[in-house]
Amino acid sequence: xxxxxxxxxxxxxxxxxxxxxxxxxxxxxxxxxxxxxxxxxxxxxxxxxxxxxxxxxxxxxxxxxxxxxxxxxxxxxxxxxxxxxxxxxxxxxxxxxxxxxxxxxxxxxxxxxxxxxxxxxxxxxxxxxxxxxxxxxxxxxxxxxxxxxxxxxxxxxxxxxxxxxxxxxxxxxxxxxxxxxxxxxxxxxxxxxxxxxxxxxxxxxxxxxxxxxxxxxxxxxxxxxxxxxxxxxxxxxxxxxxxxxxxxxxxxxxxxxxxxxxxxx
Amino acid sequence: xxxxxxxxxxxxxxxxxxxxxxxxxxxxxxxxxxxxxxxxxxxxxxxxxxxxxxxxxxxxxxxxxxxxxxxxxxxxxxxxxxxxxxxxxxxxxxxxxxxxxxxxxxxxxxxxxxxxxxxxxxxxxxxxxxxxxxxxxxxxxxxxxxxxxxxxxxxxxxxxxxxxxxxxxxxxxxxxxxxxxxxxxxxxxxxxxxxxxxxxxxxxxxxxxxxxxxxxxxxxxxxxxxxxxxxxxxxxxxxxxxxxxxxxxxxxxxxxxxxxxxxxxxxxxxxxxxxxxxxxxxxxxxxxx
Ligand SMILES: [Zn+2]
Numbered sequence: 001x002x003x004x005x006x007x008x009x010x011x012x013x014x015x016x017x018x019x020x021x022x023x024x025x026x027x028x029x030x031x032x033x034x035x036x037x038x039x040x041x042x043x044x045x046x047x048x049x050x051x052x053x054x055x056x057x058x059x060x061x062x063x064x065x066x067x068x069x070x071x072x073x074x075x076x077x078x079x080x081x082x083x084x085x086x087x088x089x090x091x092x093x094x095x096x097x098x099x100x101x102x103x104x105x106x107x108x109x110x111x112x113x114x115x116x117x118x119x120x121x122x123x124x125x126x127x128x129x130x131x132x133x134x135x136x137x138x139x140x141x142x143x144x145x146x147x148x149x150x151x152x153x154x155x156x157x158x159x160x161x162x163x164x165x166x167x168x169x170x171x172x173x174x175x176x177x178x179x180x181x182x183x184x185x186x187x188x189x190x191x192x193x194x195x196x197x198x199x200x201x202x203x204x205x206x207x208x209x210x211x212x213x214x215x216x217x218x219x220x221x222x223x224x225x226x227x228x229x230x231x232x233x234x235x236x237x238x239x240x241x242x243x244x245x246x247x248x249x250x251x252x253x254x255x256x257x258x259x260x261x262x263x264x265x
Numbered sequence: 266x267x268x269x270x271x272x273x274x275x276x277x278x279x280x281x282x283x284x285x286x287x288x289x290x291x292x293x294x295x296x297x298x299x300x301x302x303x304x305x306x307x308x309x310x311x312x313x314x315x316x317x318x319x320x321x322x323x324x325x326x327x328x329x330x331x332x333x334x335x336x337x338x339x340x341x342x343x344x345x346x347x348x349x350x351x352x353x354x355x356x357x358x359x360x361x362x363x364x365x366x367x368x369x370x371x372x373x374x375x376x377x378x379x380x381x382x383x384x385x386x387x388x389x390x391x392x393x394x395x396x397x398x399x400x401x402x403x404x405x406x407x408x409x410x411x412x413x414x415x416x417x418x419x420x421x422x423x424x425x426x427x428x429x430x431x432x433x434x435x436x437x438x439x440x441x442x443x444x445x446x447x448x449x450x451x452x453x454x455x456x457x458x459x460x461x462x463x464x465x466x467x468x469x470x471x472x473x474x475x476x477x478x479x480x481x482x483x484x485x486x487x488x489x490x491x492x493x494x495x496x497x498x499x500x501x502x503x504x505x506x507x508x509x510x511x512x513x514x515x516x517x518x519x520x521x522x523x524x525x526x527x528x529x530x531x532x533x534x535x536x537x538x539x540x541x542x543x544x545x546x547x548x549x550x551x552x553x554x
Contacts (some may be wrong), residue, residue, distance in 0.1 A: 042395070071519040104339060110477075110496065110497075112496075112497035112498075112501045112502045112505045112506075113502060113505060113506050114316075114502065114506065114510065114511070114514070115495065115545075116496070117495050117496060117514070118519075118523050119523070120481070120493075120523065120524075120525050121477070121496040121497065122476030122477040122480065122481050122494075122495065122496035123481040123525055124449070125477035125478070125496070126477050126478050126479070126480070126482050127452075127474070127479035127481070127482075128279075129446060129447055129450035129477075130450045130451075130453055130454045130457070131454075131476055133447070133450050133451035133454045134454045134455075134458065137455070140478075149434075149443060149474075150443070150446065150473070150474055150477040150496070152430075152445055153444075153446055153447060154477070155492055157447045157450070157451075163358050169441055170439070170440060170443075171434050171436060171439055171442055171443045172436070172490050177436060180436055181436055181437070186315065186412055194355055194356075194357065194439075195355070195439050195440070196440060197439075197440070205354075205410060205440075207440050207444065228491060235443065251449070253453070254451050257444060257447040257448045257451050258412070258448055258451065258452075260441065260444035260445070260447070260448055261404075261408050261409055261438075261441050261444060261445055261448065262352045262354040262404075262405050262407030262441060263347050263349050263351065263352050263405045263406050263409055264349070264351070265350070
């Protein structure tokens with residue numbers, strides 16, 4: 001089994017399969033839609049409609065690249081407010097046409113910059129959270145790489161949250177954690193151990209619902225294994241989720257997050 | 266659920282303990298202090314109850330008890346959910362010890378206090394965050410108290426007013442802190458769907474996961490002048506984009522200019538402004554002239 005240090009290395013490799021590759025493999029007839037209708041088209045987020053085994057769905061993904069050029073185009077998977085707003089527009093569209101939503105997440109974090117603040121990065125994430133919590137169609141989120149803090153949860157308030165075996169999900173990077181809490185970035189290894197950021201750890205503490213199998217050295221070494229498991233799991237899970245009434249679905253989603261957090265009373 | 270019935274009446278002008286944490290301006294009676302905005306030295310007694318700089322009118326950071334004192338009607342505040350206490354879910358080294366120390370220093374149990382109160386005679390639920398308590402950071406207790414406050418307000422058809430003051434998520438509780446953003450948002454959504462009013466009052470500082478969740482979800486978003494409000498920290502942005510940030514960046518006036526808050530209100534006028542907004546919403550749509 002990979003250590004957390006191994007996983008962090010694997011997850012940051014530029015060879016790691018991206019959202020668009022999973023989308024192309026898993027769904028049929030993907031039609032990509034662009035823009036938030038407010039400001040711009042954020043290329044760090046891709047989204048559109050497709051068929052999952054014949055069922056119409058809306059698919060959204062945070063997109064990284066394999067090369068420097070691709071990564072510059074995709075802003076290294078760091079989303080601006082317009083990216084979160086594009087995703088929300090597509091989710092509301094999914095609700096209108098009664099299509100389930102799938103989100104693929106792979107970001108070190110929401111982008112930190114002047115424009116992002118001017119256009120309300122906080123508001124964009126906050127809006128997604130409040131809207132996703134009451135979106136009347138099933139949502140499944142899959143963390144395929146890095147699940148970086150607010151930038152990740154902005155697309156992961158879902159009925160089911162899954163993670164690939166070699167992915168991570170955390171409040172911030174282990175480097176950031178070590179430098180904030182211990183003023184020593186060299187202790188990031190220790191931070192990573194403490195933070196419980198791997199798929200297995202997060203399944204254990206019931207933050208996520210499922211771990212998707214992956215080749216030990218990373219999903220790019222056996223892409224079909226991982227992509228096929230995602231596809232089969234999605235079909236199975238949506239069959240289940242679609243059997244609930246809207247009220248039941250929303251109640252279950254509410255309770256899922258309602259129970260998170262630990263305190264004494 | 267007997268927690269909803271439990272009420273502790275808290276006097277609203279509790280003396281603050283002597284040694285305050287270092288990151289906020291130290292306000293002690295009979296002392297001189299420096300205004301963080303105009304940097305003039307001010308005699309503390311001159312600050313009055315509102316703790317506003319006599320030179321530049323900048324509102325100083327204040328704690329829960331000062332905020333209660335200038336916001337709620339006398340003898341109307343009853344605290345809710347006061348017995349929820351911090352745990353150490355990640356076994357973070359020395360976290361319990363740190364919490365104990367901060368409790369002793371600040372005289373409060375966590376970074377938020379919740380309760381029922383009246384503001385200018387209008388009944389509402391109120392939550393007040395305190396930046397003296399580990400920078401008002403949001404962990405499980407803050408998340409749980411604010412979530413319960415929304416649920417209590419929804420159940421009792423009450424408006425809710427939240428004063429935010431937070432550096433963001435409580436790092437020591439790891440992923441649990443991140444999940445509070447989702448938990449609170451879901452409770453806020455239910456309050457919203459019932460047609461109830463939510464007012465946020467952003468105070469200095471409101472950043473990170475608090476900005477990216479309930480701070481920005483109000484029907485009405487007010488702010489105090491000059492409050493720092495943003496998602497990312499200024500240093501993180503400078504390190505990312507390798508350039509200096511413009512003057513006034515992420516201040517309340519900057520957010521007003523960019524359309525993200527409804528109104529900047531002077532501290533001395535906040536109580537009346539909130540009271541007026543509550544009053545207007547308390548009149549049903551069917552009550553026409
Ligand atoms: Zn001043």
